[in-house]
Amino acid sequence: MPEIHEEIIGEVYRSFEAAPHSRARDEVLYEGVRRIMFRLNRYKNDPEKLAEKSKTAISELESILNRFYYSDTEFKERLLFEAKAYTIEIGPQ
Secondary structure, eight states, X not given: OOSSOHHHHHHHHHHHHHOSSHHHHHHHHHHHXXXXXXXXXXXXXXXXXXXXXXXXXXXXHHHHHHHHSTTOHHHHHHHHHHHHHHHHHHSOO
């Protein structure tokens, strides 16, 4: 089972493109990453498993972005940045 929700990436992209200003785009990406990588929350109590699944999820996300959103480098780079920040945020405190 994939660690990310692929179908949500399209919704996030449409919202990102429709956002009227930079701050709104930031919010779209932040909330979008939370929805895309929702499955990682189940591993919060197991740091080793979380680290493994986070690495897998980032790899899957990067692959999808390179395959379907290669022409929009801003979206690609910012979404990956938010995804990596999210994995750090939910990691062990």
